[in-house]
Structure formats: C-alpha cells, structure tokens
Amino acid sequence: MTSPAPTRAYRRLSVEERQRQLKEAALSLFAVRAPDEVSLDDVAEAAGVSRPLVYRYFPGGKQQLYEAALRSAADELEQCFAEPPEGPLTQRLANALDRYLAFVDQHDAGFSALLQGGSVVETSRTTAIVDEVRRTAAEHILAHLEVVGARGPRLRMTVRMWITSVEAASLIWLDEEKQPPLDELRDWLVEQFMAVLVASAGRDPQTAEAVRGALALETADGPAGSLARRVLPVVSDAAHLL
Amino acid sequence: MTSPAPTRAYRRLSVEERQRQLKEAALSLFAVRAPDEVSLDDVAEAAGVSRPLVYRYFPGGKQQLYEAALRSAADELEQCFAEPPEGPLTQRLANALDRYLAFVDQHDAGFSALLQGGSVVETSRTTAIVDEVRRTAAEHILAHLEVVGARGPRLRMTVRMWITSVEAASLIWLDEEKQPPLDELRDWLVEQFMAVLVASAGRDPQTAEAVRGALALETADGPAGSLARRVLPVVSDAAHLL
Numbered sequence: 449m450t451s452p453a454p455t456r457a458y459r460r461l462s463v464e465e466r467q468r469q470l471k472e473a474a475l476s477l478f479a480v481r482a483p484d485e486v487s488l489d490d491v492a493e494a495a496g497v498s499r500p501l502v503y504r505y506f507p508g509g510k511q512q513l514y515e516a517a518l519r520s521a522a523d524e525l526e527q528c529f530a531e532p533p534e535g536p537l538t539q540r541l542a543n544a545l546d547r548y549l550a551f552v553d554q555h556d557a558g559f560s561a562l563l564q565g566g567s568v569v570e571t572s573r574t575t576a577i578v579d580e581v582r583r584t585a586a587e588h589i590l591a592h593l594e595v596v597g598a599r600g601p602r603l604r605m606t607v608r609m610w611i612t613s614v615e616a617a618s619l620i621w622l623d624e625e626k627q628p629p630l631d632e633l634r635d636w637l638v639e640q641f642m643a644v645l646v647a648s649a650g651r652d653p654q655t656a657e658a659v660r661g662a663l664a665l666e667t668a669d670g671p672a673g674s675l676a677r678r679v680l681p682v683v684s685d686a687a688h689l690l
Numbered sequence: 691m692t693s694p695a696p697t698r699a700y701r702r703l704s705v706e707e708r709q710r711q712l713k714e715a716a717l718s719l720f721a722v723r724a725p726d727e728v729s730l731d732d733v734a735e736a737a738g739v740s741r742p743l744v745y746r747y748f749p750g751g752k753q754q755l756y757e758a759a760l761r762s763a764a765d766e767l768e769q770c771f772a773e774p775p776e777g778p779l780t781q782r783l784a785n786a787l788d789r790y791l792a793f794v795d796q797h798d799a800g801f802s803a804l805l806q807g808g809s810v811v812e813t814s815r816t817t818a819i820v821d822e823v824r825r826t827a828a829e830h831i832l833a834h835l836e837v838v839g840a841r842g843p844r845l846r847m848t849v850r851m852w853i854t855s856v857e858a859a860s861l862i863w864l865d866e867e868k869q870p871p872l873d874e875l876r877d878w879l880v881e882q883f884m885a886v887l888v889a890s891a892g893r894d895p896q897t898a899e900a901v902r903g904a905l906a907l908e909t910a911d912g913p914a915g916s917l918a919r920r921v922l923p924v925v926s927d928a929a930h931l932l
Contacts, residue, residue, distance in 0.1 A: 620847050689914050
C-alpha cells in the first residue's frame with residue numbers, strides 16, 4: 449500500500465481491456481494466495497488502480513471478480529484440449545497436456561484453490577464452472593477416439609476418470625515441489641491414458657474399437673511403442689495367468 | 691412438520707447414542723438433499739426430537755452437526771480400505787471396493803455433496819476431512835503393495851490418482867442412475883488399478899517390484915487372468931510397436 453501508484457494506471461483502456469487487466473491481476477494473486485486471503489485492495493494495488501475503479505468494473509465486488517477470473521481461467525483450460533485430429537493419439541494428448549500443465553505450472557496455488565474448494569468465495573456457480581471444464585475436456589478427448597456411433601457410457605467414464613486423475617496428479621505435483629519434471633509427468637499421464645483405455649477395452653467392444661484405431665496410428669519409436677517395450681518385461685513372468 | 695412426533699424420541703439415550711442418532715438423521719437427509727437445503731428443523735423432525743434438543747447436543751448448530759456427520763462418514767469411509775494382507779491383491783481391492791461402493795450407494799446425494807463441495811457449509815475444515823479420507827485410503831492400499839523400503843513418489847502418485855478416479859467413477863455412477871451394476875463397476879475399477887500400476891511399472895523400478903509381487907499371487911481364473919485374456923486380443927494387432 450506504500451508503493452507509489454504506477455503511472456500506467458491512468459492510461460486509457462477500453463472497458464474490455466480494463467476488465468482483462470483486473471482479471472489477470474486477480475488471477476496472479478490467486479496464484480500465490482488462497483482466494484480467501486486476497487482483498488479487493490490487493491487486486492487494485494496489483495493492477496495499479498484505485499479500489500473504486502475495481503468496483504466500477506466489478507460492482508459485485510470480490511465474488512464477481514473471482515467468478516469472472518475463474519471464468520476466463522476456465523475458458524483457457526477448456527482450450528487446452530482442443531487439438532487437430534492429426535497424427536498419433538499419444539502425440540495429440542501430449543500436446544494437450546503440455547498446454548494444460550503449463551497452465552497448472554503458471555497458476556500454481558490459484559489452480560489448487562480453484563479445484564480444491566474450501567474457499568469462502570466458492571459457490572455452486574463456481575463449482576459448475578469447474579465441472580464444465582472437465583466435461584469440455586472430456587468431449588475434446590472423446591472426439592479424438594474414432595468409433596462408430598455415439599460414445600458409450602464405458603468409454604465416457606474411462607475418459608472422465610482419467611481427466612480427474614490428471615487433476616489429482618497436477619495437485620500432487622504442485623504439492624510436491626513440482627516433481628517429476630513437466631515433460632516426464634506429461635509422458636507418464638499419456639501412458640496412464642493408454643493403460644486405462646486398454647483395460648476398458650477388455651470389457652467394452654466400443655473402447656476396443658477405439659484402442660485398435662489408436663494403436664494402428666502409433667509407431668514403434670513413439671510413446672506407445674516405448675511403453676509396450678518397458679511394460680513387457682514386467683509382466684513376462686505372469687504367463688501363469690493366461 | 692405435520693407428522694406426529696415419534697414416541698422413540700423420548701426414550702432415554704446416552705449422550706453418545708443421542709449424538710449418533712442425530713448424525714445418522716443428518717446423514718440420511720444429506721443423502722437425499724444437498725446440505726444447503728437441510729435445516730436443523732428437518733434433522734430434528736427426522737430424528738423425532740425437538741429443535742432445542744438438537745441444539746443441546748450440537749450448540750454450534752448446523753455447521754457443527756454437518757461437520758460431526760461428515761466426520762463419522764469419513765471414519766466409515768476410511769475403514770473401507772482396511773483389509774487383511776491375505777490372498778491376491780485383486781481380491782483385497784475388490785473387498786475394499788465392495789465396502790466403499792456400498793457406502794456410495796447408501797449415501798447417494800450425500801456422498802456427491804460431500805465430494806463436490808459448492809455448499810455453504812463447506813469450509814477448509816470439511817475439505818481437510820475429505821482429503822484425509824483420500825490419504826488414509828492411499829496408505830491402506832500402499833501397505834498392500836509389498837516393496838523394499840519406503841514407497842516412492844511414483845507409486846504413491848499412482849495410488850492417489852486411482853483413488854481420485856474411483857471417486858470420479860462413483861459420482862458418475864450416481865449421476866447415471868447407478869449403471870453399470872455395482873459388481874461390474876467394482877471389477878472394472880480393480881482392472882483399472884492393475885492397468886495404471888502396470889503402466890507405472892514401465893517407468894519406476896519400485897512399482898515394477900510391486901507389480902511382480904502382486905502378479906505372482908494372482909491366478910488364471912481370477913480377475914488378473916481374466917483381464918489379461920480379454921486384453922490380449924485387443925492389443926495383438928499392435929506388434930508393429932515392438
């Protein structure tokens with residue numbers, strides 16, 4: 449509060465630019481502190497503007513600003529899983545995860561606060577926004593799995609479970625001082641996806657069709673080949689199961 | 691509110707019995723309505739007692755009763771994963787999941803409300819209780835994976851991710867009118883666990899050791915054998931990856 453007011457505060461911005469500026473300031477604060485511990489004064493200071501100006505753009509105060517910031521974070525997250533339907537599935541997933549994990553890395557504590565709840569500013573509306581991100585991510589991924597007809601419940605459940613486990617991995621990763629390195633975490637999450645898809649294929653003909661289609665596009669020197677060669681020695685002692 | 695007061699309300703109960711009665715009444719209401727929509731009057735009515743009596747045992751009102759009910763639900767959930775270290779791992783997991791999924795089935799909307807948050811009575815304390823259930827479940831499962839030395843981060847992360855995906859599956863199952871049948875859901879979740887464990891084994895020597903130990907105890911006519919025989923035909927076309 450003792451820092452001199454930055455002069456950029458008085459630059460003329462359009463309504464949209466100003467709102468974006470305030471939402472970014474709020475997100476950057478939520479990234480290092482829980483939403484509960486962020487005041488409108490803090491946001492005003494971070495954006496280099498006055499508190500009344502924050503209220504002019506967000507008359508609903510902190511709750512409105514939080515929801516708007518969450519909304520724009522959600523839009524960004526949903527876009528992470530938009531990927532052209534080209535190349536091996538593992539490469540498409542790796543591209544999507546690169547974007548998703550970069551968002552996690554950048555927003556840090558804000559990402560945790562967003563997903564873990566327990567915040568006074570959490571409401572059924574904010575929960576619905578987070579749930580919408582999950583559903584959109586699931587739709588994006590399902591669109592990459594080429595099957596005949598509508599995606600059945602087993603395939604959908606498998607994808608939604610994997611998305612939840614990606615969230616869990618992200619939270620644990622933040623909690624464990626960002627270990628393992630991001631590219632290793634990404635490759636591992638891709639492998640987990642292939643594993644759960646293959647296991648579900650054992651029960652569901654549609655998932656089996658999706659797996660066969662996906663594996664046909666994979667190469668020996670890609671992630672699926674590498675996974676297969678690393679896993680085979682581990683299970684090779686289990687011939688008694690066949 | 692127009693139903694006659696049940697006479698059992700006036701039976702003498704010990705403090706502990708009375709508290710348990712009220713927590714059970716609260717849980718049964720949370721199972722059909724979101725915590726936000728349950729009043730202390732509703733709890734008093736469901737337990738067949740007066741509102742002042744509810745306040746005598748829970749002077750903190752609804753928040754205190756909610757937390758106490760959550761606490762006892764959490765204790766019950768944590769016990770689901772306690773299982774003697776005998777027999778194949780898939781059988782132990784199936785036993786634990788039978789208890790866990792029975793809890794989900796019984797508490798229904800209350801289970802969703804508990805995990806999904808977005809409730810006015812949710813606080814950082816209630817979030818901590820839910821997180822503790824997850825951690826306890828993870829510790830139980832890790833104890834069944836026989837490895838030399840402390841369980842490393844990769845193995846822990848795999849188990850915690852699977853637990854989160856079990857939660858997700860439970861919520862989706864409740865949302866989709868309890869389909870598939872519980873025993874099928876249980877078997878599938880066990881298979882998902884084996885799948886993610888095997889995939890992680892490809893990257894982590896300790897997880898590989900746990901997988902080898904677990905597979906040695908599995909039998910051809912058990913879940914692991916059945917999974918292996920169902921999955922092999924799906925991946926048999928992928929010899930180009932090796």
